[in-house]
Amino acid sequence: MTLLTSDPVGEVERELTVFLRRTLESVWSRGYGAGPVDRYTYPVLVLLAERGPLGLGELAARLGLTKPTMSRHVARLAGATLVTTRPDRRDTRAVTVVLTPEGADRVERVREVRRRTLATVLANWSEADSEALAHLLGRLNADLDRHRDDSA
Secondary structure (H helix, E strand, O other): OOOOOOOHHHHHHHHHHHHHHHHHHHOOOOOOOOOOOOOOOHHHHHHHHHHOOEEHHHHHHHHOOOHHHHHHHHHHHHHOOOEEEEEOOOOOOOEEEEEOHHHHHHHHHHHHHHHHHHHHHOOOOOHHHHHHHHHHHHHHHHHHHHHHHHHO
16 A cells, blocks of 8 residues: 555545455455345354354344344345344343354355455465454454444
């Protein structure tokens, strides 16, 4: 990244905008397979794979969606046996969403397609540069999570 201005925050915003557009087009749009998994429902599967079973409300909050939207996503994924729901032990009106083995397998298959694409893109990068990028993206995501939690 070459800074074109003396505004690093503005430059980060611009580069992230380009990054998101390019990755949605060329990296994140591949590997979903048939069925309801797409760029909208895949994050649900990933969050469940990383965090374990979660309540519908927590899923919605973590992904910045409304409960009705999350309900529709979960219904689509449940219809494809990628997730199941069970009554929440603490609140009988709520449900907990659980990733099924089929859902976990789908997450791994999509990740593998993405890893292959990213490996090709980063093939000419040094290991140190790839590690630095991974570290900085992890730091950015942690700070974004904190900001989301502080803003809630």
